[in-house]
Amino acid sequence: MNLSSTPVTRRALFASALTAATAAVTLVGCSDTEGAGTAAGSASASRRTLTVGMELAYPPFETKDDAGNPTGVSVSFMQDFADAYGYELKVENMGFDGLIPSLQTRKADCVMSSITITPEREEQVDFTDPYAVAQLAILANASSGIESADDLNQPGKTVAVKTGSTGDVYATKNLAQAEILRLADESACVTEVSQGRADGFLYDQLTIYRNQKANPDTTVAVFIPFQDPEYWGIAVQQGDDELREELNAFIAESRQNGEFDKLTETYLAEEKAAFDELGFRWFFDFDEQDAATGDSAAADAGEAANSEGKDA
Amino acid sequence: MRIELEGVTHAFADAPVLAGIDFADDVSTLAVIGPSGGGKSTLLRIVGGLIAPTAGTVRVDGAEVPRDGEALARYRASLGFVFQDGGLFHHLTARENIALPLRAVHGLAEDRARRRADELLERFGLAAEADKRPSELSGGQRQRVAIARAVAPRPRMLLLDEPTSALDPEYTTEVLNLLRDLKDGGTRFVAVTHEMGFARHACSKVAFLCNGRLAEYGESAEVFSHPRTPELKRFLGKLLEWRV
Amino acid sequence: MRNPFVAGRDGRATPAQALASYALVCAAVIGFFWLSLAMAGIALNLDFVAQFRTRIADGLLLTLEISVASLVLSCVIGLPVAVGQGSRILPVRYLCDLYVKLIRGTPLLAQIYLFFYIVGTAWGVENRFAAGVIILSVFSGAYIAEIVRGSLSSLDSGQLEAARAVGFTRAQTLRYVVVPQLVSRTLPALTGQFASIVKDSSLLSVIAVIELTQTMQEISASTFNLFGTYLVLAALYLVLTLPIMFVSRWFERRGSYAH
Numbered sequence: 001m002n003l004s005s006t007p008v009t010r011r012a013l014f015a016s017a018l019t020a021a022t023a024a025v026t027l028v029g030c031s032d033t034e035g036a037g038t039a040a041g042s043a044s045a046s047r048r049t050l051t052v053g054m055e056l057a058y059p060p061f062e063t064k065d066d067a068g069n070p071t072g073v074s075v076s077f078m079q080d081f082a083d084a085y086g087y088e089l090k091v092e093n094m095g096f097d098g099l100i101p102s103l104q105t106r107k108a109d110c111v112m113s114s115i116t117i118t119p120e121r122e123e124q125v126d127f128t129d130p131y132a133v134a135q136l137a138i139l140a141n142a143s144s145g146i147e148s149a150d151d152l153n154q155p156g157k158t159v160a161v162k163t164g165s166t167g168d169v170y171a172t173k174n175l176a177q178a179e180i181l182r183l184a185d186e187s188a189c190v191t192e193v194s195q196g197r198a199d200g201f202l203y204d205q206l207t208i209y210r211n212q213k214a215n216p217d218t219t220v221a222v223f224i225p226f227q228d229p230e231y232w233g234i235a236v237q238q239g240d241d242e243l244r245e246e247l248n249a250f251i252a253e254s255r256q257n258g259e260f261d262k263l264t265e266t267y268l269a270e271e272k273a274a275f276d277e278l279g280f281r282w283f284f285d286f287d288e289q290d291a292a293t294g295d296s297a298a299a300d301a302g303e304a305a306n307s308e309g310k311d312a
Numbered sequence: 313m314r315i316e317l318e319g320v321t322h323a324f325a326d327a328p329v330l331a332g333i334d335f336a337d338d339v340s341t342l343a344v345i346g347p348s349g350g351g352k353s354t355l356l357r358i359v360g361g362l363i364a365p366t367a368g369t370v371r372v373d374g375a376e377v378p379r380d381g382e383a384l385a386r387y388r389a390s391l392g393f394v395f396q397d398g399g400l401f402h403h404l405t406a407r408e409n410i411a412l413p414l415r416a417v418h419g420l421a422e423d424r425a426r427r428r429a430d431e432l433l434e435r436f437g438l439a440a441e442a443d444k445r446p447s448e449l450s451g452g453q454r455q456r457v458a459i460a461r462a463v464a465p466r467p468r469m470l471l472l473d474e475p476t477s478a479l480d481p482e483y484t485t486e487v488l489n490l491l492r493d494l495k496d497g498g499t500r501f502v503a504v505t506h507e508m509g510f511a512r513h514a515c516s517k518v519a520f521l522c523n524g525r526l527a528e529y530g531e532s533a534e535v536f537s538h539p540r541t542p543e544l545k546r547f548l549g550k551l552l553e554w555r556v
Numbered sequence: 557m558r559n560p561f562v563a564g565r566d567g568r569a570t571p572a573q574a575l576a577s578y579a580l581v582c583a584a585v586i587g588f589f590w591l592s593l594a595m596a597g598i599a600l601n602l603d604f605v606a607q608f609r610t611r612i613a614d615g616l617l618l619t620l621e622i623s624v625a626s627l628v629l630s631c632v633i634g635l636p637v638a639v640g641q642g643s644r645i646l647p648v649r650y651l652c653d654l655y656v657k658l659i660r661g662t663p664l665l666a667q668i669y670l671f672f673y674i675v676g677t678a679w680g681v682e683n684r685f686a687a688g689v690i691i692l693s694v695f696s697g698a699y700i701a702e703i704v705r706g707s708l709s710s711l712d713s714g715q716l717e718a719a720r721a722v723g724f725t726r727a728q729t730l731r732y733v734v735v736p737q738l739v740s741r742t743l744p745a746l747t748g749q750f751a752s753i754v755k756d757s758s759l760l761s762v763i764a765v766i767e768l769t770q771t772m773q774e775i776s777a778s779t780f781n782l783f784g785t786y787l788v789l790a791a792l793y794l795v796l797t798l799p800i801m802f803v804s805r806w807f808e809r810r811g812s813y814a815h
Binding site: 360362382385386388390391393395397399400401402403412413416417 | 712714721722723736
């Protein structure tokens with residue numbers, strides 16, 4: 001990544017602050033080129049930057065580590081993709097509302113931020129093949145008696161959703177009887193439910209599972225599937241077929257070579273166990289037939305593709 | 313108007329300003345002179361009921377000056393004050409500055425108060441300024457409006473606190489001329505002033521206040537031509553130093 | 557005929573001059589914005605305005621209602637606090653002082669979340685409109701207290717002495733001198749504060765008060781028309797705040813005698 005650029009900037013600033021002669025600045029410039037050359041070794045000089053937009057507020061998929069660096073399933077995934085296809089990865093953190101506009105204004109090359117593929121979004125951007133599948137669940141107030149989505153679709157019931165999320169879309173379409181409370185922040189939605197201001201909060205199963213564990217006395221989780229599964233895709237600029245094809249190829253490889261299992265192991269081991277126990281479909285258990293067939297063969301193919309990518 | 317002072321003493325935050333003033337006389341026009349910080353303005357405010365003295369008594373026309381309440385407000389209303397600067401209400405026009413106290417304090421009807429204000433503005437050459445606020449007037453015009461406000465309710469006496477010391481010389485003359493005209497018309501006043509010509513020629517009596525004491529008092533012609541105390545001699549000598 | 561774009565020596569402009577120059581400046585700003593849009597390759601689509609006009613109008617109305625209610629309530633809070641800051645009863649003085657410092661020293665967003673989810677829940681403030689008005693009033697009250705305190709301390713002692721000298725009683729001094737001077741000094745800043753309230757009310761969207769900003773965010777979320785909605789949002793706020801700012805300026809000119 002762009003680790004090398006930080007000291008250069010500092011030195012350049014330092015130099016200009018001292019109003020040193022231009023020679024000094026040139027010197028810094030020279031040493032920088034040299035340093036970069038040795039660090040990159042034999043890698044080709046034309047490594048392209050891949051700017052990925054993410055909302056780093058959705059652990060463990062997109063989040064920040066304690067030091068503030070981007071981390072999570074999507075970050076690791078994109079890093080592996082960038083390594084394989086010869087990109088310099090740059091993660092841009094932005095609000096969920098700004099993700100699609102960042103593609104339209106070419107501030108980002110692609111967006112991987114647990115975005116559900118919807119026809120409306122497909123009018124604005126292009127999506128890769130789905131890489132994960134999720135389902136909505138309900139975080140209900142413990143004393144609300146909510147046991148299904150139908151229980152929420154009643155006059156006098158209040159449903160909290162995150163503005164613009166698929167929960168919002170679902171509630172707007174299917175819970176017309178209830179009052180819909182659109183909030184910018186997930187934790188605000190959870191607070192609304194745990195305080196009893198809202199009866200339920202519609203969001204993906206993982207978030208609901210985690211927040212129910214965090215508020216065991218005031219909330220209950222309703223996991224009964226009440227809608228079609230949502231497929232998450234990586235969004236690219238409209239017409240950017242080259243990048244989309246590369247991503248599609250990498251997604252296909254990852255499904256074969258255990259990349260997703262590795263990510264699950266790293267970030268989601270506990271949740272996976274809980275989901276298995278509850279009998280839920282796992283995020284990356286997508287195409288059950290394909291997943292069942294020979295792992296070793298797929299892994300080989302993946303490795304081949306990987307090394308090919310590095311050489312390119 | 314008879315003014316009687318007995319042992320009038322005043323201190324601001326333990327700093328003595330007046331150290332026991334005794335005085336009794338019938339006053340028609342009195343100039344109070346003396347070096348700065350001598351307690352002249354404080355004494356004027358005590359006589360006018362704006363400050364209560366730390367000790368001593370003040371009697372005017374035989375009655376003690378009230379210390380608070382309605383009686384004090386009525387006492388103040390029976391006098392006319394003119395301050396060095398800033399005595400006019402910023403937010404009111406020249407006419408309203410005169411008419412408002414007439415209505416609110418002296419109970420005049422709206423049209424009578426207005427007529428009285430216009431009559432005085434006319435007399436003082438300020439008819440064109442009636443609808444202007446103080447910030448739109450010259451310093452001399454402001455002081456003339458202030459004098460008009462002070463004389464409007466026909467007070468028993470004017471109390472003037474350095475009415476010209478914030479003014480440019482040309483405005484000083486116009487204000488002093490106005491005061492001389494008022495005196496000739498029978499208006500009584502006590503004036504704290506640095507204008508020795510005015511004190512000497514327009515005031516019948518002069519009081520010289522120095523270091524919180526009444527150092528000299530008498531007919532102005534007498535006091536100016538034959539100063540008795542060394543303090544007054546020194547004071548007048550200093551004033552003459554730069555005389556043309 | 558003098559140059560239409562240069563004010564007279566006294567710094568004043570004729571109405572025609574003012575109008576011409578203002579139009580020129582507005583055209584330049586709008587032109588710059590259009591150019592930026594073109595250079596960024598963004599095609600503006602404002603079709604959603606017609607489609608959602610009822611919701612937009614409702615949001616605008618609610619913003620106005622919240623702002624007016626908050627202005628009234630924040631004056632009710634701010635005036636006593638301004639007086640209380642000069643109180644001789646020390647706990648009262650320090651309470652007022654602490655209130656002003658706490659409110660002015662923390663972001664409105666934090667105040668909204670903390671008040672709504674902690675204080676509001678504890679004391680049963682369920683209605684979001686009411687909660688929004690209370691939060692915004694408590695916030696704005698601190699600023700109004702500072703405005704009023706500033707006017708109070710700028711009251712000239714010479715004016716009070718003059719009031720005593722003409723024979724006004726305490727009540728008359730308050731009525732004829734203190735209040736009129738305070739009002740004329742406070743009104744411009746108070747009007748400006750109203751414009752701030754209108755803008756600040758947009759943050760109430762985080763607790764799902766469906767005012768103008770929340771309405772536009774909801775529309776943006778379903779149409780993905782981020783630029784169109786925020787452009788219309790900004791324009792609608794200007795429709796509210798520009799006239800207020802002109803009134804504020806007018807008050808300022810009218811009351812300029814004090815300075």
